[in-house]
Amino acid sequence: MATPLALRVFEAEARVYKRTWRGSVFSSFLNPVLYLLAMGVGLGTLVDANLPPELEGVSYLSFLAPGLLVATAMQTGAGEGAWKVMGGIKWLQTWKARLATPIGTKSLLGGHLLWSGARVLMVSVIFAIVIAIFRVSPLWQSLLAVFPALLVGMAMASLTTAFTLHTRTEAALPMYFRFVVIPMFLFSGVFFPIEQLPNWLQPVALVTPLYHGVEMARAIVLGLEPAVAPWVSILYLTALTVLGAALSIRPLRSELKP
Amino acid sequence: MSDVLIRAQSLVKKFDDFVAVDSIDFEVSQGESFGFLGPNGAGKTSTMRMIEAVSPVTSGSLSVLGLDPADEGPRIRSRLGVVPQENNLDEELTVYDNLMMYGRYFDLDRDVIRERIDELLDFVQLEDKRDSKVSALSGGMKRRVIIARGLINEPEVYILDEPTTGLDPQARHVLWDRLYRLKQRGVTLIITTHYMDEAEQLCDRLVVMDKGKIVAEGSPRYLIETYTPRDVVELRFPVGVLEQVASSIEDLGDRTEILADRALVYTDDAEKTVAMVADRHEPETVLARRSTLEDVFLRLTGRSLVE
Ligand SMILES: Nc1ncnc2c1ncn2[C@@H]1O[C@H](COP(=O)(O)OP(=O)(O)O)[C@@H](O)[C@H]1O
Ligand SMILES: [Mg+2]
Numbered sequence: 001m002a003t004p005l006a007l008r009v010f011e012a013e014a015r016v017y018k019r020t021w022r023g024s025v026f027s028s029f030l031n032p033v034l035y036l037l038a039m040g041v042g043l044g045t046l047v048d049a050n051l052p053p054e055l056e057g058v059s060y061l062s063f064l065a066p067g068l069l070v071a072t073a074m075q076t077g078a079g080e081g082a083w084k085v086m087g088g089i090k091w092l093q094t095w096k097a098r099l100a101t102p103i104g105t106k107s108l109l110g111g112h113l114l115w116s117g118a119r120v121l122m123v124s125v126i127f128a129i130v131i132a133i134f135r136v137s138p139l140w141q142s143l144l145a146v147f148p149a150l151l152v153g154m155a156m157a158s159l160t161t162a163f164t165l166h167t168r169t170e171a172a173l174p175m176y177f178r179f180v181v182i183p184m185f186l187f188s189g190v191f192f193p194i195e196q197l198p199n200w201l202q203p204v205a206l207v208t209p210l211y212h213g214v215e216m217a218r219a220i221v222l223g224l225e226p227a228v229a230p231w232v233s234i235l236y237l238t239a240l241t242v243l244g245a246a247l248s249i250r251p252l253r254s255e256l257k258p
Numbered sequence: 259m260s261d262v263l264i265r266a267q268s269l270v271k272k273f274d275d276f277v278a279v280d281s282i283d284f285e286v287s288q289g290e291s292f293g294f295l296g297p298n299g300a301g302k303t304s305t306m307r308m309i310e311a312v313s314p315v316t317s318g319s320l321s322v323l324g325l326d327p328a329d330e331g332p333r334i335r336s337r338l339g340v341v342p343q344e345n346n347l348d349e350e351l352t353v354y355d356n357l358m359m360y361g362r363y364f365d366l367d368r369d370v371i372r373e374r375i376d377e378l379l380d381f382v383q384l385e386d387k388r389d390s391k392v393s394a395l396s397g398g399m400k401r402r403v404i405i406a407r408g409l410i411n412e413p414e415v416y417i418l419d420e421p422t423t424g425l426d427p428q429a430r431h432v433l434w435d436r437l438y439r440l441k442q443r444g445v446t447l448i449i450t451t452h453y454m455d456e457a458e459q460l461c462d463r464l465v466v467m468d469k470g471k472i473v474a475e476g477s478p479r480y481l482i483e484t485y486t487p488r489d490v491v492e493l494r495f496p497v498g499v500l501e502q503v504a505s506s507i508e509d510l511g512d513r514t515e516i517l518a519d520r521a522l523v524y525t526d527d528a529e530k531t532v533a534m535v536a537d538r539h540e541p542e543t544v545l546a547r548r549s550t551l552e553d554v555f556l557r558l559t560g561r562s563l564v565e
Contacts, residue, residue, distance in 0.1 A: 094348050
C-alpha cells in the first residue's frame with residue numbers, strides 16, 4: 001500500500017468533521033474567551049488582592065490562562081476517546097464498516113488517535129490565540145504552550161479510548177467524566193497551585209497528566225521555572241499515550257473482530 | 259479443477275464454548291452465485307465474517323482467493339465486496355461522502371472513486387440522491403447505497419449478508435433485479451438469506467444451514483426434487499379442529515406436516531389430494547402449490563425458516 005492506512009482513517013474523520021467545523025471552531029473560540037473573562041478578569045480582581053509570595057507580579061489571569069489551555073486540550077482528548085469511540089463501535093457501527101476494508105484494527109486505532117491529536121491541536125491553537133488577544137503573553141509564547149497541551153490531549157485521548165473500549169457501556173462515560181475528568185480539571189493546578197491541596201491529595205494531583213502539562217505551559221507562558229523537569233513530564237505523557245494505545249488494541253479486536 | 263475461490267474444510271467458529279459454526283465444508287467457484295439459506299442463528303453471519311477475514315477461524319481450514327485469512331486479512335479484504343447484515347453507513351454524511359470515504363479505505367485515487375461513484379449510483383438508480391444525507395433515505399435506498407459501496411473496489415467476490423431483510427416486497431424486487439444483473443456480469447456472489455424465495459431467485463447453488471451445520475447442498479431445483487414431493491396442499495381448519503383431524507389426514511399424501519396454524523400435505527398429485535380432502539373434511543381454506551425451499555427446510559429440520 002502506498003499510504004499507511006491509518007491516514008485513510010484520519011481522512012475519513014476529517015470528512016466527518018467537515019460537516020460541523022464552523023460550529024466547532026466558533027465554540028473553540030468562545031469557550032476560552034468566556035472562561036478568561038469570567039475567571040481570569042472577573043474573579044481575578046479578587047484573587048490578585050492576596051497572591052501568594054511566589055506568584056508576585058503575576059496576575060491571576062496570566063496564572064490561569066496557560067492552565068486552562070492545557071485543561072481544554074485534556075477535555076478535548078477525553079471527549080474524542082469517549083464519544084467518538086462509543087459512536088464508532090456502538091451507536092453508528094462505522095468502525096465495523098471500516099474493518100470490512102483493508103483497514104485493520106491497528107490502522108483504525110492509529111487513525112483515530114491521529115485525528116484526536118488533530119482536534120486537540122485545533123482547540124489548543126485557537127486557545128493560544130485567545131491568550132495572546134488577552135495580552136497574557138506574545139502569540140509565539142502561547143503557541144509554544146500548545147506543545148504540552150497536545151501531549152496531555154493525546155495522553156487523555158489514548159487512555160480514555162482504552163477505558164471506553166474496556167467498559168463498552170454508555171452509562172460508564174458520564175461517570176468517567178464526573179469522577180475522573182472533572183476532578184482532574186479542578187484539582188490539577190489549573191485554578192490554584194496544587195500546594196494548596198490537602199497533603200494527601202497532592203501525590204494524586206502529581207500523577208495526573210493534566211498537572212504535568214499545566215506546569216510546562218505555565219512555565220513557558222510566564223517564563224517561570226517548572227516544578228517538574230520538562231523531560232520527565234514529556235516522557236511521562238508520552239508513556240501514558242503509548243500505554244493507552246496498547247491497552248486499546250485487545251478490546252478493540254474482541255469487540256470488532258469477535 | 260474449476261476455479262475454486264473459497265474453500266472451507268471442517269470450518270468451526272466458537273464464541274467461548276458456544277459453537278456457532280459446527281464443522282462445515284463448502285466450495286465456491288468463480289462466477290457462481292452461492293447461497294447460505296437458514297433461519298436466524300444458523301451461523302450464516304459468523305461464516306461470512308470468517309470469509310471476510312474479520313472474524314478469526316476457530317478451527318478447520320479456510321482459503322479465500324487462495325489466501326489464508328489469518329495472515330492475509332488486508333489483501334483478502336481489498337478484493338472482496340461486503341454488504342453487512344446491519345446498515346452501517348454514516349447517517350450524517352451524504353451518499354457521495356459515504357462512498358468516497360469507503361473507496362479511500364481501499365487506497366483508491368479520488369478521481370477513480372469519483373468515476374466509480376457515478377457509475378455505481380447509476381447502477382443502483384440513485385443518481386438523484388448523490389448529495390442527500392443518508393439519514394433522509396428509505397430503508398431500501400440505504401440498502402442500495404450499501405450495495406454500491408460494496409462494489410467500489412470492483413471486488414472479485416461479493417458477499418451479501420441478508421441483503422433484503424426488513425425491506426418491503428417492492429424494495430426487495432428492486433434489489434433482486436440489481437443483484438441479478440451483477441450475476442449476469444459474472445461477479446461471484448455469496449448470499450445469505452432466510453427467505454427461500456430470495457435463495458431460489460438468486461442462487462445457482464446453495465447450502466441449507468441449521469444450528470451451525472450444513473444439512474443439505476445443491477441447486478434450488480435439485481434440493482426441491484430430492485427432499486420433497488412436487489406439490490403441497492395447505493389446509494387450514496377452524497380453531498381447535500386441526501388437532502382432531504390430524505390423524506385422519508396423514509394418508510392424504512406422501513407426508514404431512516402439522517404446523518401451528520395449518521397442515522401441509524406433500525404429494526405428487528395435488529389434484530387427487532384436493533379431491534380426497536373435499537370428500538372427507540371441511541377445511542376453511544385449501545391451497546395447492548408447488549414445493550419450495552421452505553418445504554425442503556421443514557423436511558430437513560422439522561421447523562420453519564421464518565418463525
Ligand atoms: N460475537 C458473538 N458472541 C457470542 N455469540 C455470538 C456472536 N455472534 C454470533 N453469536 C451466536 O452465534 C449464533 C449464530 O449467529 P449468526 O452467525 O449471526 O447466525 P445467522 O447469521 O445465521 O443468524 C447465534 O446463536 C448467535 O447468538
Ligand atoms: Mg445473520
